[in-house]
Amino acid sequence: MEAIAIPKSIDDPIHILLWSADEIVPFMVCMLTGMLIDHFIPALAIGVIVVKCYRRFRDNRPDGYTLHAVYWLGLLPSKAITIPNPFIRRFYP
Known part of the structure; x- marks a missing residue:
C-alpha cells in the first residue's frame, strides 16, 4: 500500500479516509449504483479499479486538467457571466 501524504497547509486537497475529495x-458513484442495482460487492470492486485508473490519469497531467x-x-x-460558452471555439474582436 502506498503512503498517503497528510495535508499540512490550507491549499492541500481534502482527504477522506484513503482518497482525496476528487477520488472519492x-x-x-459506483457504490451508489451498486446499491441501486443490488450488486454492491462487484460495484465496490469496480469503484476501487476506477479510482486507481483515475489516480493514474490525474497524476500524469497538470493540476486542474480534469476541470478544464x-x-x-x-x-x-x-x-x-465571466465564463464563456464552451462551444464557441473562436472569438472575434
Whole structure:
C-alpha cells in the first residue's frame, strides 16, 4: 500500500479516509449504483479499479486538467457571466 501524504497547509486537497475529495466521487458513484442495482460487492470492486485508473490519469497531467476538460466538453454547469460558452471555439474582436 502506498503512503498517503497528510495535508499540512490550507491549499492541500481534502482527504477522506484513503482518497482525496476528487477520488472519492467515482467510488461513491459506483457504490451508489451498486446499491441501486443490488450488486454492491462487484460495484465496490469496480469503484476501487476506477479510482486507481483515475489516480493514474490525474497524476500524469497538470493540476486542474480534469476541470478544464469537463468545461471543454460543456459539462460544467455555470450561469456566470465571466465564463464563456464552451462551444464557441473562436472569438472575434
